[in-house]
Amino acid sequence: MNMLVLVKGAGDLASGVAHRLHRCGFPVAMTEIAQPTVVRRPVSFAEAVFDGRHEVEGVFARVVGGLPEVKTTLERGEIPVLIDPGAASALRLQPLVLVDAIIAKYNTGTRITDAPLVIGLGPGFIAGVDVHAAVETRRGHNLGRVILDGGAEPNTGIPGPIAGYGLERLINAPEDGVFEPCVAIGILVKAGETLGQVGGCLVQTPIDGVLRGLIRGGVPVYRGQKMGDVDPRGRVEYCYTISDKARAIAGGVLETILMLRRASPLIRRSDNAIA
Secondary structure, X not given: OOOOEEEEOOOHHHHHHHHHHHHOOOOEXXXXXXXXXXXXXXXXXXXXXXXXXXXXXXXXXXXXXXXXXXXXXXXXXXXXXXXXXXXXXXXXXXXXXXXXXXXXXOOOOOOOOOOOEEEEEOOOOOEOOOEOEEEOOOOOOOOOXXXXXXXXXXXXXXXXXXXXXXXXXXXXXXXXXXXXXXXXXXXXXXXXXXXXXXXXXXXXXXXXXXXXXXXXXXXXXXXXXXXXXXXXXXXXXXXXXXXXXXXXXXXXXXXXHHHHHHHOOOOOOOOOOOO
């Protein structure tokens, strides 16, 4: 309990980080918003917000009602998920490490003083200014790289290619409204196939492949919002396993914790308010 890691966000990349740290023996807690808009739901601990409990590759997360439940959930061997936008309440746990894994492409309020070690994933963080270290999230040669000076590559708005497809594989909301799906994640789809509707407008798949991610039905969306993605590789099992990208980023976070914990006496402290 003296090495608590708090992860802001519980989407697929955040969940990949939490999963690895949990398996390495770190106590991990996560925060989420009341209506998560995650796309790769089978591999996102954010699903616990809706279902109460969710499993990703043998690791379970459970939504908790407040800070007193965090310790008991950790003792049960599960990851507690707090509905706590901004993590204002969760920071009272005095985590040893804070990982901002919201992937908002900008800093939504994380400060370098929030914990002895603060790590930001992706663009929007400057190592040495608002975080101690940043981890590269853009696909390519530097994916998962630990950055101790400066920031990650800027957001281009273009996702990294998979089998040659970038923007083409994304499914975006055609209109503001509530998403009403008519299919499920994991099915094989053809370009132009209807997946559901938003505000009376049809949502259709852009390319052939497997429907790897799709936002939960009943969740409000805005026009242009990413609602899902199609994997052109057509491997159904990829829908239910942590991605190569998430694993690379998780490796960068683990490297940062071990490297900076060894270098800093402050991060090696043995006291923690939750103990």
